[in-house]
Amino acid sequence: MYELSNVSKTYKQRNRLVEALQSVDLQIADGQMVAIQGPTGGGKSTLLQLLGALDRPSSGTITLGDVDISSLPDSKLVEIRSHKIGFVFQTFNLIPTLNALENVEIALQGEKISSSARIERAEAALASVGLSDRTRHLPSELSGGQQQRVAIARALVKNPEILLADEPTGNLDEQTRDDIMDLLEGLWREKGLTLVVVTHDSAIAKRAQRRLVIQAGKIREAS
């Protein structure tokens, strides 16, 4: 359960201030699937980073469960990220020197488990995204869709409560786009995740339980 009240985020760009988010009030219930739409530069990524405890708002409060993540120190934010939140990025952000399995494994590096247990979990996560036969491939040897599947496996291998996806299909062709959205939707359903997906694609947004639009830092529910 996210609760944002009066959240603003201001960036300094050279000599001017940019209000990426202005007095956002928002609640996201556990297990909800939310699609966020809006023009480029509207503040979608900024909101997702605040939800993902990657950054703190300039003002206002954000609570996740009963924790105020808008005022936690970096060392506490990283704990929350490592246990509760999974990220999926538009550009996949896999580590180019590591193979698919290792890219999933690195998400577990903070957990005190044996390497065989870690590999087992990573293999299971790759199986759940349909990549059992590609575990030893480097990112450069995988298609865009396959890379995004690896990234999704990496996000889910920790069993997070929340999955945040910032334009996960933005770099994919139409066919793959649907596959990835099917996958995300299936996982959301299966695992009872809270899923927040930023997307430009209205067809994708329509799959969500709830649609939000962010424009010039202001948020509203889409009708």
Next chain:
Amino acid sequence: MFLTYLRRELFGRRKQTAIIAAGMALAIGLVIIVNAFSQGVQSAQSKVLESVYGVGTDMTVTLTPVAPTAPSGPQSFGFDRNSGTNVSGTQKVSQSRLTGGIGGGQFMPTSDLATVEQTTGVKGAAGTLALQNITFSGQIPQAFQVPLPASGAGGGPSVQKMQPRTKLNRGGTNGNGGSSFNVDRFSVLGVDLSKTAVGPLSAITVSNGVGLTSTDTGTYKAVLDSNYATSAKLSTGGSINIGGQDFSIVGLVTPSTSDSSSASDAYISLDVAQKLSGNADKLSTIYVQANSNKDIANVKASLASVLTADTVKTQSDLASSVSGSLASASSLVSGLGYWLSIAVLIAAFLIAILFTISGVSRRTREFGTLKAIGWKNRRIMAQVLGESFIQSMLGGLIGIGIGLVGIFAINRDNLTLQGSASAGSLFSGFGRRAVAGGANANGFPSPVGDPATLPQGAFGGSGRRSVETVQTITMHLPVALNVILLAVALSIVGGLLAGAFGGWRASRLSPAAALRSVN
């Protein structure tokens, strides 16, 4: 996982790894070679010094030379009307003189030796008296009795620019033909025969006949440098006139450390040398051996404080008196080699740091992603540190390989260097055979080179021979464990330094900003 990621990064980013490792390898290799070379030069220098000073001599004590205030007066060979033999109108004269320092013999008292021996940290000490034997022989017409040679450059017969041991026969300068003179000189070292462990006796080995032992103390027995014996056509069993006394030649010696000449032409018992030269209870050099290397500095300091009139020199002080290509090599390594290896080392460190930082910049989004999925800063720091540590260590290991190959190559080529110890510095202005003109190593004008203070002006020219005991030494570069350890330490330092800079950069990245990075 740490190791997997490390390995993948090192192999996956080969260019980065290769550049950092190559820079480090070059620097480490250079450091090792320069270090080994400097150790090789040092041991070559000490070999040169050993041949003159004796094996294991840690320092020498000599009288600090002072310009004589009242010259001891012209030393003249006085031939009276009845000396020599009369051969058909000419008088044949010959006189042998064992003389102290040419400047009148500035020697220290034997009591200094006792002082040295009582100093704590001194293991052993031996005193020597370095002398020259000058034989003047020739024929003069009976009618002209000339005191020869007279004081002052122009006073005597012009027997100038005379080379040692070169017999010059000149017509008399007095206008009367028939004068003919021979001047012969050689160095004589009075040695304490009871002390073979320290000093010049420890540096010579008997090549023919027998050596002098403590039972020969006080006797007229001599051993000769075998090179000198050859050139003077002398051999074991024969005799040699030293200071007017006939000595029996019991043996020939060569330096233990090389094939060239030893420290003196002739070696005789110290007390005999003192008596014949009129230098009773006098010494020219005390050779000191310290208990251990650690004591050298302390012993030098305490000797300098009690023996205020003397100069105390350690091996490293004396190393500066070694000349020749060995000296050039020494200044090359201590100058160019030293600075070059420091410069290359700094360059290698900078390359490692800059490439690590630029590597971190290129991987900004990667680190942002790792932070997003829950990696702690400490963990990211360790990753970067580990990577550059391994890269530097890899370079260090290759560098050790380069260094060892370089050392091996130099050793295999049997690089030879020539070195010689300047006698002027060895005997404080009094050389073996002859002394350097001009300033000697003590910085004082050598009494020999300066005609004004030169009692035997006529012999001034013969003092131009300054360098001797030229030794050819094959360079041997040692493989020292401490140099290898230094190399390892340097590559660790380089790796940690680069990793610390890079890791600090990476851990300071804000995850949100890092993820937005286009890199």
